[in-house]
Amino acid sequence: FVAPRNPTEMRLAAIWAEVLHLDSVSVTDDFFSLGGHSLLATQVVSRVRKAFDVELPLRALFEAPTVAALAARVDAVGRGDLSLQRPPLVAVPRTGPIPLSFAQQRLWFLDRLQPGSPFYNIPSAILLHGGLNLAALERAIQELVQRHEALRTSFHDQADGEAVQHIHPRVEMSVPVTDLEGVPEATRETEALRLAQLEAQKPFDLSQAPLLRASVLRLSEQRHILLVTVHHIVSDGWSNGILTREVGELYGAFSQGRPSPLAPLELQYADYAAWQRGWLRDEALSQQVSWWRGQLSGAPHALELPTDRPRPPVQTANGGTLAIDLGAQLTAELRALCLREGVTPFMALLSAFQVLLARYSGQDDIVVGSPIANRQRSEIEGIVGFFVNTLALRARLTEKMTFRELLAQVKETTLGAYTHQDVPFEKLVDELKPERDLSRSPLFQVMFALQNTGRSVGPQEDGDAGVLQPMQVDSGTAKFDLSLLCGDYGDDIGGLLEFNTDLFDRGTAERMGKHLVSLLKSAVNNPGQSLWRLPLLDEQERHQFLVSWNDTSRESHAVTTMHGPFEAQV
Known part of the structure; x- marks a missing residue:
């Protein structure tokens, strides 16, 4: 273990430890041998941007995969080799029409071409072990929708044909329960998967918020399946990880009578959409x-x-x-x-x-x-x-x-x-x-x-x-x-x-x-x-191709006449 030797290495080592979930990092450790990958490297680069006010390409971490080597890169950038290229991401007022991001605009267009299609539904099924506190779960889902503006957003046409998103101050959520205990145990799981697939294929109306549904399948007193379906226009795979993690934290807290443990969000997706539209243009x-x-x-x-x-x-x-x-x-x-x-x-x-x-x-x-x-x-x-x-x-x-x-x-x-x-x-x-x-x-x-x-x-x-x-x-x-x-x-x-x-x-x-x-x-x-x-x-395939399919030998019968082979063939 080699401890950080200067302020840059100290801050970088702290960033690596946070991203990699480690207690400490040696300045000579290789980022990727510690479990790093491209997604975590992106998080390192974003934290470096915030901590040092410099812009590093992701390539820098592959070329300098130790704290010591990356610190030298950061110090070089700090001397003016590169400069920030993107404006800061800040909250925008909600006083006028809010534009769609480029990705949202495409999904809006596709939905207009094929209205009522479940093509861009994102279904999730989460198996809950233990007794279910339905009131706590409904409160957790409601809190989730209030916490993230995207989940209570609807999409509408303007007079000029452009789409805008409308963020609703509040939408009411309920979590219906389907009891499957009456279904024979041998087929209960199959029936649950069938219902989950039906739920996944139910379309959304993008003009109606929320673009999220939640329901519960009760398999037994101690086993339930939480089904959550959200439209891709307001979510993605990373977001699903956030939803799963936060519903778990909120459900645990509400079940025990505690308030929400989640810190308020400073930014929302609409802020990102406005930021993207603002800088990604022209040059x-x-x-x-x-x-x-x-x-x-x-x-x-x-x-x-x-x-x-x-x-x-x-x-x-x-x-x-x-x-x-x-x-x-x-x-x-x-x-x-x-x-x-x-x-x-x-x-x-x-x-x-x-x-x-x-x-x-x-x-x-x-x-x-x-x-x-x-x-x-x-x-x-x-x-x-x-x-x-x-x-x-x-x-x-x-x-x-x-x-x-x-x-x-x-x-x-x-x-x-x-x-x-x-x-x-x-x-x-x-x-x-x-x-x-x-x-x-x-x-x-x-x-x-x-x-x-x-x-x-x-x-x-x-x-x-x-x-x-x-x-x-x-x-x-x-x-x-x-x-x-x-x-x-x-x-x-x-x-x-x-x-x-x-x-x-x-x-x-x-x-x-x-x-x-x-x-x-x-x-x-x-x-x-x-x-x-x-x-x-x-x-197995090699044996099939080279041996089994080539085993074409047949028993030979003696023939004593000239016309015998012709007769046998006929």
Whole structure:
């Protein structure tokens, strides 16, 4: 352990300890070997901005991954090498019409095209262990809606055709309960999942607040499922983590007769929307778009994966999901590779996924979409709203490229995209004007995501250390042809392969999942191997292809006449 030696190192070490949830940090410790990843690196950069009044690119933490090295960078910036490029984010008055953010504007437009669609519902199911205090839960949900303006916001047309958001002073919430104790125990869980899926598919009317629903399924006296559905226009994946955590804290406090333990919020999503509209224009927008224009110039219009059925003329949203699990051993091997190569698990998994797509499609130029939290400022980390942005990450695979070389390329591409993540995807599509095809989404048709937010734990009634256990709800939709949606839970990485059921059979998705795991095992164990020689087949498939399907021997019968073989064939 090497203690901080100057004020810059002291402040940086304190920031690292806060972000990584450690008691202390040595100035020689590597950020990523301590458990850091891109999302936590973004939080470090936002705190550095606030503490030192300097602007560091995310790349700086990858290039200087120790407190000592980063402190030298910060001191250099402090001498005037870089300057702040963005205006401060401050609260705006609520006296006039409040604009939508760019992302909200796109969802508003899509909702007008397909009103009543559940396509952008975000469903959550949380298993509650222990007795349920319904009054405390309803009060917690009500407090949550009052705390976050986005949850009591509705959206309306103005006379000029522009949409505005209206924040209601208060909306009343109720949490209805459906009792399933009368359902036979053998089918109770199945019925609960069916009801959860029905709830997930109920549409919202964006002109009616709140754009959040909550209900409870009672399985037994000690087991309940809390269903929460929110529209994407006011929330995102990070926000769902906030909602789960805060409802747990509020429920625990209200169950024990205590007041809310949550500190008031200084900013709300409407403040962010106004800030984004204010600075991301003219030269600031042009600089950001210019990088993306160069990055995506000449990218293919479509990823031509082999499908089980012809592609419908208009893109559909019918979907299914398939579980993917790397297991503890492969996860540990993946982490070891990442530390050796100076990349994150996100970059390594994205590389493997892009190789799989290249091998299936026969293309060597692959563009994959990936959501990014887009919370680059510490002031907005605790706000519920639609902050998430989407990045188009391109990989160009050459004939002799190894997996190690692809990792280096993906790292550079990803860090560049992080630096230019401020351009909303909707704005990027408007600026680049890609060839439009109603049967496909623009720029990419396949998505990859890795959630690093961990598992959600919250207090229960009577102070029990019970778990608010998130459950997977299959909404029956797919926004893209394929989506690999992973979660990093520490000891293991797992998740879902979401596929469009109008294109792919479940059996095809299952093979893709198996091939991805096989490819990743080979790449982790031999990153110097050619991308095109990394095996996709596991031992069972290899035996089937090479042995079982080639076992074509037949018993031979002696023939004594010239016409005998013809007669036998007939």
